[in-house]
Amino acid sequence: MTTTRPEDLGRALAQLDGTGARPRAGGTDLTACLAAGVLEPAPVVDLAGVRELHGVEWLPDGAARLGALTTVDELAADPRLAGAYPALAATARELATPQVRNAATLGGNLLQRNRCWYLRNPAFDCFHTGGDSCPARGGDHLYGVVVDQGPCVAPHPSSLAVALLAYDASVLVAGADEQERAVADLYDAAAPARDHVLEPGQVLVSVRLPVPREGERAAYRRATGRSRAEWPLVEAVTRVVLHEGRVSHAAVAVGGVARTPLRLPGVEAALTGARPGRHWGPEVEESLAALADLCSPLPATGYKVDLMRATVRDVLERALEVPGR
Amino acid sequence: MNVRVNGSSSPAPDSPQTTAAEHLRDQLGLTGTKIACGTGVCGACTVLVDGAPTASCLLPADRLEGREVTTVEGLGGDHPVQRAFAAHDALQCGYCTPGFVVEASAFVDGWRAEHGDVRPDRAQVAEAMAGHLCRCGAYEGIFTAVAAACAGEFDTEPDRDPPRSDALDKVTGRARFSADRAPEGCWEGVLVRSVHAHARVRSVDPGGARGQAGSDGSANAVFVDLLGPERLVRYAGQPIAAVAAPTAALARTAAASVRVDYEVLPAVVDTELARAEDAPLVYPTRAERRAAPSYGEAPTPPAPWRGNVHGPATLSWRGPTAARRLRAAAERGDPRLVAQEYSTAAQAHSPLEPHVCVASWDGDGELTLHVSTQTVGKVARKAAERWGLAPERVHVVGEYVGGGFGAKNGLSVDMVAATELSRLAHAPVRVSFDRAEELTDAGHRAATNTRVALLADSDGNLSAMSVDSHGDGGTAVGSTTATLALLMYGRSPRRVRDFDVVTHRPPGMPMRAPGGPPLAWALEQAVDTMAARLGEDPLTLRRRWDGxxxxxxxxxxxxxxxxxxxxxxxxxxxxxxxxxxxxxxxxxxxMDPTARVELSVEDGAVVVRSGVQDIGTGIRTVLGEVVADRLGIPSGDVRVEIGDGDAEPGTGSFGSRTTTSMGPAAADAAERLRAALREHEPAVPASGPVPQDVLKDALSAAEGLRVVGGRGRDRWGAVTPAMGDLxxxxxxxxxxxxxxxxxxxxxxxxxxxxxxxxxxxxxxxxxxxxxxxxxxxxxxxxxxxxxxxxxxxxxxxxxxxxxxxxxxxxxxxxxxxxxxxxxxxxxxxxxxxxxxxxxxxxxxxxxxxxxxxxxxxxxxxxxxxxxxxxxxxxxx
Missing domain, CATH: 3.30.365.10 (Aldehyde oxidase/xanthine dehydrogenase, molybdopterin binding domain)
Structure with a gap:
């Protein structure tokens, strides 16, 4: 097994093209997957030296483009980013642990493998490892999806994807079929064997965020058992923009519930016109109640219907500074 | 292609499959960096990479190139955080400590640069340390230590010794645990485990691990079959065989080549299904049932078997009266009857240092085992029995032990495998559980289901109690959950019955107060419920009921x-x-009435030795303090060497018995030493502190003196006659x-x-x-x-x-x-x-x-x- 260390994107793509080599960003999940037997050993193309993947670039229109190798810690700590994209920074601050945030990257977070304990246990085969079934579906899926898009039942693991979905961010993908695409299009709930749609040989280069909105209010919540350092049962992000004291734009996204992060357009629509600092009207309550219609719980994930509603309620209450109940 | 580690340059490895943690430990010998979870969760492997705390178990070693790495060894021992951890006793076993210390050093330095010498609050410390876990739970000390270091309280050497005598060795990474030992030429051993919950093993083909090494070490892998003559596996994860090879990677490859031919048998892994009439039996024969392992600490009381259900083991105090009163209360719908059902999940001991053994045979056939154990003495005894060796030819060492909580008692499979493999390999062999093995097959506190019934009379006094509890300890039996209810809340009539339901799952083992937490979970909630029924404060009720x-x-x-x-x-x-x-x-x-402590005078110092081990409880410190206190001398004048099975027998570190067994033995030894020193130096007083100069003269006159102290009896004796060491x-x-x-x-x-x-x-x-x-x-x-x-x-x-x-x-x-x-x-x-x-x-x-x-x-x-x-x- 060898490691190559290209210094520019062209060389990296060449070394990945048809070679069976595997790109490596922060290497945290890759190392864990190799240790657990999720992945077979293969040659590695280390992207750390590829200059095009680094850095935060502020575009003339005021929007930011984030290199795929930006670490999670940089997303959490950069004051200008936090000011412009508070939901992204809030999300980055709460995921994993300080040691992992120092090493893990934006691109790696978006493209990591799911956390299913069957996938990561060598005793089981599943769709992801060449099998033809999902042992979690009929087995112990306490942490599984509540929006069952089948056939795999592992929720998408990327918290940053939830936040970026709430920003309608786009990603630049290099390699075959080079293009800019929406974050949402990185994922395909129906593909049973993959956690993202990139093909071997493609590299996620950067993430482009929209022009920051003045006075954006944002909140992120991770529902977990322990207080920190735990994968979410459900996570939610919201960002709201006010105009003349009322919500003029709202984005709400959830994770931990489906094979992909999800936007909640019904809740977003109901929020329009809501006023911060007060209790909201019946439309918002109804939109929260209607989240149940989105759900198709597995035998053991029915609790996530309530928990999703509760987590969304929490972020909305915090973003809108609704008085305590 | 170099990496600078703690200021020195060395070649960076090229393999993407090796982790930085492995490189630091195995190639550079920097064993202060620990590998505990192996998945970036626990933080024991934390090092600074270009100043940033990083989980080195998730960092590919080839990523080290051109980087500046600081490990715990590189902090020296003078970082304020290290002093603060020692002074505030922010540690127990010490296995997680280097990771905590490295992370905290970066946090404290950064905090002080940003905020000045200000104390962070608990939430800020918790946030900074979110990537670290301590299984002993030394968190209170860690909160205090980190805050104190931030406040600038440890910029100079404290003038008092730390409360724990081995704290400095633990905060610097100098303390060497058994997992840190890799003698010259040490091979690595790997266990091959069952993938089925129930199967007969027809044959085991060693594959690439065939045969015995030549005395020149020519074979590249050796193999040992660990399955007993019945050739049965009763749970997924049960050890079947073990292989060893000169490196861990070769050993894993060899293990993967072992082929096990299974005849798969019907299995039952659920306690409800196990109780069904036609459930597959875990132990179909009487002989098998008698040999079932036990997770109780006391011998399992005799009890009948019905299918997969063992029990009841019934203990009563006016049991029929209790049963009659409870039945009558239920029939009349008495509101003073509280009858409830509670369940608990199985808890894994999960010590951060896994089970590990480094075994080596010397040329004369003597066996040395470096182990992680709560019982060096018992391991030595059992090893001598198993391999037919005279006791003086077995040497068992566990100088530092990274937690146990009940899981490391006696001769475990890592020790058996390492010993057998070492004999075949003609080399030392290390067998260390990985985290999956540790969390699967290193014991656990059994899950339980408990029904409790309490009846109060018209005065609100306890008139009857019954507790029926079913333990769910996989293939093991021995629940004592209900039994413990005999000892709570007076002597009112009661009937307590313990059952076990066996399944094809890994066996439980005793864990810290076996049976205690699940009983309390049920009984103490029922007592609170009763208080509410009686319209009473929960404290008032307990003060009335509890004698x-x-x-x-x-x-x-x-x-x-x-x-x-x-x-x-x-x-x-x-x-x-x-x-x-x-x-x-x-x-x-x-307590252990056989516990002994030896004191000897060596090079003018008092040396304490005993075959006891410190799993984090602090017995090393206690022994030194008791001896120093008895003689009235500074504890710095006493050296303690424990964790060596060759010494006078100490005691096992389980059953809350270590300190109460060892402390009196140390005191007795100190008094014997005093008497013996008086023969050499009459100025030694018959009691009270020994003046420094007198002690010095006495010790130099008594070089080589050796005394042994024993536990001694309690006033009024014990409840039971001594059963061996208990x-x-x-x-x-x-x-x-x-x-x-x-x-x-x-x-x-x-x-x-x-x-x-x-x-x-x-x-x-x-x-x-x-x-x-x-x-x-x-x-x-x-x-x-x-x-x-x-x-x-x-x-x-x-x-x-x-x-x-x-x-x-x-x-x-x-x-x-x-x-x-x-x-x-x-x-x-x-x-x-x-x-x-x-x-x-x-x-x-x-x-x-x-x-x-x-x-x-x-x-x-x-x-x-x-x-x-x-x-x-x-x-x-």
Whole structure:
């Protein structure tokens, strides 16, 4: 097994093209997957030296483009980013642990493998490892999806994807079929064997965020058992923009519930016109109640219907500074 | 292609498959960096890479190129954080300590640069340390130490020695655990385990590990069959064979080439299904049933078997009266009858140092084992028996032991495999469990289902009690959950019955107060329920029912506690609800009457030796302090060498018996030394402190002197005659926990905020160390209450929570601010006047959490752990 260390994107793509080599960003999940037997050993193309993947670039229109190798810690700590994209920074601050945030990257977070304990246990085969079934579906899926898009039942693991979905961010993908695409299009709930749609040989280069909105209010919540350092049962992000004291734009996204992060357009629509600092009207309550219609719980994930509603309620209450109940 | 590690340059490795942690440990010998979880969760492997704390177990080693790495060794020993950890006893076993220290050093330096010498609050420290787990639960000390270092309190050397004598070795990474030992030419061994829950093994083909090494080491792998003559496996993960090769990678490859031919047999991995008429039997024959392993600490009482159900083991006090009263109360619908059912999940010991053994045979056929064990003496004895060796030809060493909690008792499979493989390899062999093995097949506290019934008479006194409990310990039996109810709440009529339901799952083992926490979970909640029925305060009811004078003293303190007196009353509303609950704990006083301590005079110093081991409780410190205290000399003048099975027999570190067995033996040895020194130097006083100069003269005159002290008897003797190395002493220990929680009723999370732990074990030997252990018990109890559970695949019985991401132990942000109070009376009859506290301090913690949650929400939890889904469901 060898490691190559290209210094520019062209060389990296060449070394990945048809070679069976595997790109490596922060290497945290890759190392864990190799240790657990999720992945077979293969040659590695280390992207750390590829200059095009680094850095935060502020575009003339005021929007930011984030290199795929930006670490999670940089997303959490950069004051200008936090000011412009508070939901992204809030999300980055709460995921994993300080040691992992120092090493893990934006691109790696978006493209990591799911956390299913069957996938990561060598005793089981599943769709992801060449099998033809999902042992979690009929087995112990306490942490599984509540929006069952089948056939795999592992929720998408990327918290940053939830936040970026709430920003309608786009990603630049290099390699075959080079293009800019929406974050949402990185994922395909129906593909049973993959956690993202990139093909071997493609590299996620950067993430482009929209022009920051003045006075954006944002909140992120991770529902977990322990207080920190735990994968979410459900996570939610919201960002709201006010105009003349009322919500003029709202984005709400959830994770931990489906094979992909999800936007909640019904809740977003109901929020329009809501006023911060007060209790909201019946439309918002109804939109929260209607989240149940989105759900198709597995035998053991029915609790996530309530928990999703509760987590969304929490972020909305915090973003809108609704008085305590 | 170099990396700078602690200031020195060395070649960076090129393999993407090696981790930085492995490189630092195996190639550079920097064993202060520990590998515990292997998945970036626990933080024991944390190092600074270009100044940033990094999980080196997730860092590919080839990423080190051109980087500047600082390990714990590179901090020296003078970093304020290291001094603060030592001074505030922010550690127990020490296995997680280097990782904590490295992370905290970066945090403290950064904090002070940004904020000046200001104390961070608990939440800020918890946030900074979120990537670290300590299984001993030394978090209170860590909070204090990190804050003190931030405040600039440790910029100079403290003028007092740390409370724990080996603290400096642990905060610098100098302490060498058995997993850190890799003698020259050491091979690595790997176990081959069953992939089926129940199967007959027709044959095992060693594959690439065939045969025996030539004396020149020519073979590249060796193989040993570990399966007994019955050729059966009864759980997925059961060891079948082991292989060893010169490197870990070769060993894994060789293990993968072993082919096991299974005849798969019907298995049952669920206790409900196991009780069905036609369930496959785990133990179909009488001989098999008799050989079933036990997770009880006492011998399993004889009990009948029906299918997969073992029991009842019945103990009663006017049992028929109790049963009759309870039946009649049920028939008449008596409101003073509380009959409830509670269950608990299986808890894994999960010490951060895994089971590990480095075995080597020397040319003369002597065997040396470096092990991680709670019982160096027992391992030596069992090894001598197993390999037919004279006792003096077996040397067992466990100088530092990274936690145990009951899982490391006796000759375990890592030791058997390493020993057998070493003989074949003609080389030392190290067998170390990986985290999946540790969390699958290294024991656990059995899950339980318990029905409890309490009946109060018209005066509100306890008139009858019954407890029926079913243990779920996989292939093992030996539940004593109900049995412990004999010892609580007076002598009113009661019937207690313990059952076990066996399944094709890995066997349980004794874990810290076996049976205690699950009984308290049921009984203490039932007592609170009764108090509510009687319209009484839970404390008032316990003061009336509980005849134990030590707990009475603790109840008196509770009545005056602000935490209890000022608790919220009446129904609570709103999203966040605060509640306070309490629970009582009871435990036995066990000791080892055969414990011995040797003192010798070597190079003018007093050396303490005994075959006891320090698993984090602090017995190394206690021995030195007792001897120094008896002679009235500074403890720095006493050197303690333990963890060596060649020494005079000490005792096992289990059953809350270490300190109460060893302390008096050390005191006795000190008195014998004093008498012997007086013969050499008459100026040594017959009692009281020995003046420094007199001691010096006496010691130089007595070079080579050796005395041995013993445990001695208690006044009035023991309850039982000594059964070998075990006696049950007179008197019960007690504890009372008062817990405050805040319940987030929206997201279903329970946050323990404050805890008062009152512990009554007689005289406390070393106050700070004892407090640390009691604080850690609260941490483990909180884990048991809220997070920890073993979960398996319902179809195959394969353990799913075999990693520390899915097996969840508490972090610093999850534990209450804890105050420990010791009631030190009541064991004046015991030698040394104080007994063990490791177990009594954990028994009632989860029950106190439950009672607090009920107080906050009005909802009574019945199942453990109290996960968000259960809380949300319960509050709906």
């Amino acid at each position: 134990n004078p030590k707990r009475q003293a603790l109840y008196e303190r509770v009545a005056d506690l602000e935490l209890w007196r000022g608790r919220p009353r009446g129904p609570r509303t709103g999203r966040f609800r605060r509640g306070v609950g309490l629970a009582a704990s009871n435990w036995l006083y066990l 006696a049950v002493g007179r008197g019960l220990t007690g504890a009372v926990h008062v817990m405050e929680v805040e319940v987030d009723t929206l997201l279903g999370r329970v946050r323990p905020t404050r805890c008062w732990a009152g512990v009554a074990v007689g005289r406390v030997y070393s106050e700070r160390l004892a407090r640390n252990q009691c604080e850690g018990a609260v941490v483990q109890g909180v884990g048991y209450a809220l997070f920890e559970e073993r979960r398996h695949d319902p179809a195959t019985g394969v353990m799913l929570t075999d990693n520390m991401e899915d097996y969840r132990i508490p972090g610093m942000g999850d534990v209450p601010e804890t105050e420990v109070y010791f009631h030190q009376e009541g064991f004046e009859h015991a030698a040394g006047a104080g007994v063990g506290l490791g177990e009594v301090s954990v028994v009632g913690v989860a029950a106190a959490v439950a009672n607090a949650v009920h107080d906050a929400t009005g909802w009574r939890p019945h199942e453990l752990p109290l996960r968000p889904d259960r809380l949300i469901g319960g509050l709906r």
